[in-house]
Amino acid sequence: MAIREWLRAAGELGVDRIALAATDGTGERQYSLALAEGDRVRLFTRLTASFQDTGTHGNIGRNGSVLEVAAIQDDGLMLRTQAGREGFVPWQSLRDDKGRVQLAYGEALTTYTSQGSTVTEHIHAMPSGSRMVTAFGAYTSGSRHREQSFIVISEAAERSEIAGRRPLGDRREIGPADILANVTRNLSRQHEKESALFMMHRAANLRRGTIRAVQAALEPMEKRAAAPEPQSELANRLQERRLIRALAERLPGLAERLRRHGDTIAQVARQAATLVERMAEIARRRRANYRAQENYWKSVSKRASRGASDKAQAQSERRSRRR
Secondary structure, eight states: OOOHHHHHHSSSSSOOOEEEEEESSSSSEEEEOOOOOEEEESSOOOOEEEEEEOEEEEEEEOTEEEEEEEEEETTTEEEEEEESSSEEEEEEHHBOOTSSBOOEEEEOOTTTTTOOOOOEEEEEETTSSSTTTTTTHEEEEEHHHEEEEEEEOHHHHHHHHHHHOHHHHHOOOOOOOHHHHHHHHHTOOOOOOHHHEEEHHHHHHHHEEEEEEEEHHHHHHHHHHTTTTOOOSSSHHHHHHHHHHHHHHHHHHHHHHHHHHHHHHHHHHHHHHHHHHHHHHHHHHHHHHHHHHHHHHHHHHHHHHHHHHHHHHHHHHHHHHHO
């Protein structure tokens, strides 16, 4: 967008004539694309155009090609190649199945998109630093020019990468020489491509290491069985760890539920305590009544026994007097 404003101020780009719903080659991103005469657009598909000079139809570009917008018409775009040949492309050829135009601004391209292009001057911009660029990408981007090339990097990103590789507590100042050395290190990395022999060697090492690991794991078990000694407690320890992990995952939720229902539980507990106290009071009253009735009947029994004894004594005295 900044390049478009600079070109418009220089008189090389006209006013915006149309704004289109556009997408990239994968169809995942959607954005608004404003176009004007003089815009350079990048293609994502192979396009067939109607050439005005010969009246024929043919290919005007493919995925990654950059063309100039020569004219904007109601039914399509007039596009111009770097060789100056103009061809008309209807809107239907530019849209995907959702009606979005598969175009993007072509002033800045990725390394892989521009690897087949050649320009007079080239700018290799790395706004997020050089940590994602290897020697292969650096060579591709650094060999697109005929006359001169510029490398633009983010000083803040390079400083952050240098600080991240240093030990904790290292307070040495990061200077321009450190930044240049970091860029040099990144742009000189060459990852080795794995061959079929290397893959077979890795597979053999993996098999050999697996056998050794299995043997090392089985040896203690065989020694315990031959001793004889109790089996290893590994299974028990693993079970305990699983239980601890499960409790750690579920206890917070249980505690939260208990906190939410704490008032209800407390109220139920108070009501239960009151009910128990009332039942105890009723039991105490019944026990007192039972004791009172028991004492009453004991006193009645004593009085009855005393009366019978007195009556028997009186009868005995009367008989003795008659004699």
